[in-house]
Amino acid sequence: MDKSKGFMKALRCRECAREYPLRADHVCEFDFGPLEVVYDYDRIKATLSRSLIESREKTMWRYRELLPIVGEPSVGVEVGYTPLIRANNLARRLGVRELWVKNDAVNYPSLSFKDRVVSVALSRAREMGFTTVACASTGNLANSVAANAAAAGMQAYVFIPADLEHSKVVNSLVYGANVIGIKGHYDEVNRLCAEIAGKFGWAFVNVNMRPYYAEGSKSFGFETLEQLGWRIPQHTVACMASGSLLTKIHKSYEECIQLGLVPSTPYKIHGAQATGCAPISNAHKAGLDFFKPVKPDTIAKSLAIGTPADGFYSLKVMQKTGGSAEDVSDNEIREGIRMLAECEGIFSETAGGVTVGVAKKLIENGQIPRDESIVLSITGNGLKTLDAVMGHLGRPREIKPSLREFEALVKNESRGAKSAAI
Secondary structure, eight states, X not given: OOGGGTTEEEEEETTTOOEEOSSSOOBOXXXXXXXXXXXXXXXXXXXXXXXXXXXXXXXXXXGGGGSSOSSSOOSOTTOOOOOEEEOHHHHHHHTOSEEXXXXXXXXXXXXXTHHHHHHHHHHHHHHTTOOEEEEEOSSHHHHHHHHHHHHHTOEEEEEEETTSOHHHHHHHHTTTOEEEEESSOHHHHHHHHHHHHHHHOOEETTTTTHHHHHHTTHHHHHHHHHHTTSOOOSEEEEEOSSSHHHHHHHHHHHHHHHTTSSOOOOOEEEEEEETTBOHHHHHHHTTOSSOXXXXXXXXXXXXXXXXXXXXXXXXXXXXXXXXXXXXXXXXXXXXXXXXXXXXXXXXXXXXXXXXXXXXXXXXXXXXXXXXXXXXXXXOBBGGGOHHHHTTSSOOOOOOOSOHHHHHHHHHHHHHHHHHHHO
């Protein structure tokens, strides 16, 4: 056993299966396929059990044997174990029997699921001797890198499209990160970051550190299974930007089956996109196993990746599990945000509106049966995307500080409700 590797074995190309050392690298030099961490599952199975997991602190690190670090986590040690909520009110609204919401809108410290991937990437970067970390981001990742790097005493550079939501820009600046706005869309930002990573030798969490970074998303799936009483939901709906979250939820389910942590039962994973940036959804609905890049035009800026890195693999997962893909318009996104807030008191960002809106469509068209278990992935907090709903929620009614005026207001609204009922 090589203790310098922990429970990891190597990086492996997802196309040709060539193996590489556990270094800061993300692309196969033979076919340019993406690299992925592979583990010693025999050792993990001899070590990990439900009882051991349940005895640990309620963070994502309770599954640390299945995460790509060698020693103890050094960044984001409190991340994860967000609530899985039985959404009975939303279930009634959608007309389904069993609906759950996995709520990463309250994740620590930056209120999105990106805290999972960043805590893994930065912990691994520290193990490898990096002191400067960076990322290309549509917002949430920038916020998380900035916050976690500040707490870890690491220097951070975050590169974002210059037209990003103001609240997300502020949420990166406040931590003292070097925030660089690029006059272009995310795919242009990402290409520039690949060049900078090669030139400066920094730990770019979603470039040269991507094999480790992406593994953090598995904790979303591990927690879901445990919180459901160690069972797999029949349907999981995940929003897709790069498509990585969907593929890693699938990997987490398969790992838990392989390790005997959950029984092997049929399940489907469905992908959700915004109509203004739906390359994966478009391909799936057309029956294609490849996607065509698009130029994003949507209020769901956190999902606005026109050339998704894991788009091909997302299509494979949906095909393998029998899942579906759908997309929703900007107005349907706002409706999804409002529906989740009104029914369950959860204010989600635009990506959550996409997930809810797509789930509604899939239920209505019969692709998700109404009598089967469903989990919705909510990945970020609505306070980050206020611009998307401003002007679409009505205005406060204003009165003078008078009981008489309030009574008149209530009476008028009661009359209006009766008239509407008639």
